[in-house]
Amino acid sequence: MSEQHLPSVELSPAAGRAVEAALAAGASAAEAYASRDTGREVRVHGGEVESLTAATQTGIGIRAWDGHRVGYAYGTDLSAAGVAALAARAAEMAAVADEDEFAAPPDPAEIEALAGLDSPSVGEWSAGRVAELALTVERTAFAADPRVAGVETAVYADSTEQVAIASSTGIAAAYESSNCFAYLQALAEGEGGRETGLGFGLARGPEDLDPEAIGAEGAERAISMIGAGKPASRSCPVVLDPTVAASFAGLIGGGLGARAVQRGRSPFAGRLGEDVASGHFALHDDGRDPGGFASAPFDGEGVPRRRTALIEGGALRSYLYDTYTANREGTASTGSASRSGYRSLPSVSASNLIVAAGDLSTAELLAQAGDGIFVTDVAGLHSGVNPVTGVFSVGASGRAISGGALAEPVREFTIAGELVAMLRAVVAAGSEARWVPFGGSVSTPPLLVAELSISGT
Amino acid sequence: MTELLDQEVAERVLRRALANGGRFAEVFAERRGGMTLAIDESRIESVQSGAEEGAGVRVVDGATTYFAHVDGLDPAELERAADEAASALRAGRTEPTPLSARTVVPVPIAVPPEDVPAARKAELLRELDQRGRAIGEEIAQLTASYAEARRVVTIANSAGLFTGDDRTRTRIGVQTVARRGDKVETGAETLGAHRGFELLEEDPGLIAEQAAQKALTLLDSRPAPSGSMPVVVGGGFGGVLFHEMTGHGLEIDHIHKGASVYVGKLGEQVAQPLLNAYDDGRLPNEWGSDAIDDEGQPTQQTKVIEDGRLISYLYDHLGAERDGVASTGNGRRESFRHLPIPRMTNTYIAPGESTPEQMIEEVKNGFYAVSFGGGQVDPATGDFVFGVSEGYLIEDGKVTSPCTGATLIGNCLDALAAIDAVGDDFFMKTGICGKGGQKVPVGTGQGHVRVGKMTVGGTAR
Secondary structure (H helix, E strand, C coil): CCCCCCCCCCHHHHHHHHHHHHHHCCCCEEEEEEEEEEEEEEEEECCEEEEEEEEEEEEEEEEEEECCEEEEEEECCCCHHHHHHHHHHHHHHHHHCCCCCCCCCCCCCCCCCCCCCCCCHHHHCCHHHHHHHHHHHHHHHHHHCCCEEEEEEEEEEEEEEEEEEEECCCCEEEEEEEEEEEEEEEEEEECCEEEEEEEEEEECCHHHCCHHHHHHHHHHHHHHCCCCECCCCEEEEEEECHHHHHHHHHHHHHHCEHHHHHCCCCCCCCCCCCECCCCCCCEEEECCCCCCCCCCCECCCCCECCEEEEEECCEECCCECCHHHHHHHCCCCCCCEECCCCCCCCEECCCEEEECCCCECHHHHHHHHCCEEEEEEEECHHHHECCCCCEEEEEEEEEEEECCEEEEEEEEEEEEEEHHHHHHCEEEEECCCEEECCCCEEEECCEEEEEEEEECC | CCCCCCHHHHHHHHHHHCCCCCCEEEEEEEEEEEEEEEEECCEEEEEEEEEEEEEEEEEEECCEEEEEEEECCCHHHHHHHHHHHHCCCCCCCCCCCCCEECCCCCCCCCCCHHHCCHHHHHHHHHHHHHHHHCCCCCEEEEEEEEEEEEEEEEEEECCCEEEEEEEEEEEEEEEEEEEECCEEEEEEEEEEECCCHHHHCCCCHHHHHHHHHHHHHHCCCEECCCEEEEEEECCHHHHHHHHHHHHHHHEHHHHHCCCCCCCCCCCCECCCCCCCEEEECCCCCCCCCCCECCCCCECCEEEEEECCEECCCECCHHHHHHHCCCCCCCEECCCCCCCCEECCCEEEECCCCECHHHHHHCCCEEEEEEEEEEEEEECCCCEEEEEEEEEEEEECCEEEEEEECCEEEEEHHHHHHCEEEEECCCEEEEEEEEECCEEEEEEEEECCEEEEEEEEECCCC
């Protein structure tokens, strides 16, 4: 397709105008967040391009305060009249909210620029070239093994995001970042069954993706599951591969958000300083790591992103705060206000979660496990985990571990337990960490948990 | 009906889209707006309002779809999107069929929510808060939310269709936390429909009481059992079981890619003869209903399982074209920023002849899953999981202890064939279904259903 066309509206001036308009509409304070996302996606199937999407989306979200009441309005019309109408709407919304003494915009702080958030190859690679990348992913999976019977989808997508923020307290900042990913879901057939396997890669630009590795990973994961049966129900050592460990890290990061903690809706509430993990599990939030997709110079309300130690030496060191939750406790924001675009109010959540790597190779982790289960996939996290209590029971699949090495594939079982108990039972972290797009943006090695409850046959 | 595009603008956009060839082009224009608010710690917060407009243009050539979308409905921008979608094609012009308008009667809305003062919506949440908290002193937390959303759409395609729809949905939800010493449990309930504010005129406070009661009940729970046993599934949202186990596997895109356990099963007996099931986008005012799908095809009732035999898949336009059949009106999309894909509307198991009491009495020892937090399936392998939000043990034909931490797990074809009783106590519930990164409202329904054998994954031995 032709080069992307960008609407002529500039984001920073639009955000500035929106703040002025909200004040003119009677707000006592205001903030505007404008973003433009230019992206494309290629889906391929059976050696052909199935769909090619090119798109730009631009919008603005306005927070208006009426004293300690706050309201929000968002929309796609960035014209002067459009922004004025949205600003007035935000002020109207504020009148509906109840007073909350801690609701206030942050003061400006010095924002340090952050390099490494984009790659020229996103703009330079033509649609034809990225389509070829996706086709290579699919082709590699087919070539890997005759038992690969199909590829459900192979996808390449990229996006370049521009963000500008302005507030009546004097915040005025902007940044641009790009990212891309490719993945496939390979289908393998054998022993009368069909298995699926996911392969994926993440990068700032397509030149840093390895399509052969992605295709081979999907094929290998699908093939390794052929002939899988149910494991016996028992409690046993479990090794979580990075994709699974990342999903759990995401749940833990969610429970460390101060909003859930302050409202008594987290298994970590009231446990600051307590031992909540073994010494083998350390967790940081780092909003400035260039390897992480959630990195940015500032968060969703213009507060500088930073690195925050969450769990270290087994002890709970800190929660994650946005301005509101920090005001409520008389502490400082950790730069953890996140937004999923202009449509959403900022709310406290993790940026990039980093689980510390240990010094054991995956083979050594399996050897230490002895007999147990290597879990390579979990399903049903949104319904199988209670984020308030930390109790979980989720569907899983993977490989049996027998005599310290990988053995037969297993599926159709659940792993169950409680999050804090699981962290306390981590007896080793692997050395091979990887960025994973599950549970948010997470870098994690595989983890060995001494005991989890398995329900199979 | 509000038309977002003039017919001549739509014709111009379609001609531009087919300027370099292609066998089909479509423009989908949308105006979407809504309002949401919440109550937490008995305080109204997160009050927000949205207003978005835009359009998506697609061109289909061979097996490939080219798609571009833009914000706003400026005709020049729409033509630019059409040029963008057409830019990869190199053939000669295709002439679209002249448009002819088709009138649609939208799902009727009695009280448009935008006409109701925002303060009234805040009052409603305060009532939910009070009603829920009044159920017991052990209710430590209550959050409730209100959401209204309106989508006006205009759809034109190169086959000559020019049509549109106007859709308003309203939904409330309540989440509770109950606490007794160190024991903490949660409960949730929702009420939603393709309706306006009239949905909330009867007794919306009831769902707050139900959500509170669920959390209180679970304070007396024990850890769920694990192992294989008969499972009786509750009515309403219990239908998510059929949605995941069967509905997704019948969506034609999964079938065409060989990524469904239902490939080649059309006409075969996949369930016991007592099972009949439908997808029905025309159920009056139901959460998953629309007058037309997002390709302009009128929605319909599609029987998918008749006396245990699989008789139909669920089709969008492209899938139907490939199989030489008519679309079943299941081409849906989250917004103008998404391509339509085959999706369920309201999916349900038709009422049977058993009573819930009989179904439970006949079980020696088993599990009673009244409601779920949600579920997930891999249609290619058929493996599914469901998180149970309210569950009980069945001992000697009687419902006994409440249980927490239960997940049901199994494989579609085995579990579907193991349904050995269907209840007469049918009702529908609302859900939000995710597929391919797109979320759409879906209804699920059934009376009580019994699965002869299923794996319950808990922590108790």
